[in-house]
Amino acid sequence: MSRSLADQRRASERYGDVVQRISRGELDPGEVQGEFLRFAAEAGVEYARDLAELSSRYFLALLDIGRSYNDRFYDQVLPSARPMDSRPAPPEPRQVVLDLSGQLGREVTTGFVIENKRSDPADISFVVSDCVDTSGGATFRPPLTLEPRQLMLRPHHEADIRLLLPLPPELFKAGHQYRTKIAVRGYDDLELLVKLAVQPAAEPSTRASAATAPRGAQPARKKRTHHSPQ
16 A cells, blocks of 8 residues: 555656646647657557556466465365375475565565576466564564566576565564565475564654754755665
């Protein structure tokens, strides 16, 4: 929800900028409309393709989640079936740890690479487990997204995966440690263990000094820096 509101606010600001430039005579309304029609004609097919791919990934993720919970249920109610199975147990997944840290209310972003070392294509998808507060408390579904969430990886090729994790105060607490797992489907020997440390939110800069400064005095300006959580 936080990301959606931010995107809507940004789109509204850019639309307002276009309207203001038209009102000041910097942009011609006819040219703006013509540019929109040309853009719609050029990008319409690409937009439809991206939307179809997004829908496909969404339903594949639903199938993966359903399969995961079905397996958990049958493993729980049929424990006696396991000793009768003479097949060797599958190997334990290889676990890779991702140590993340971010400020409360911000978004943590990182990336990693998936490589297909096999001679056949690999249908890769990701399933995110519930998030656990290591100091105790109820588990919850983290607002973690992966881009792309599902992909077909050609033999001996690799792909960059982007991980995004907002830290809303209604889910996370400053000073707490959290853990969640990401199962890599199609790459059954790999599991990502995400370890997250939540830092306190940055305190807003106060404007009291500027408001109470003597007339004619100017407060010192601080150099701005851009920071993104690692």
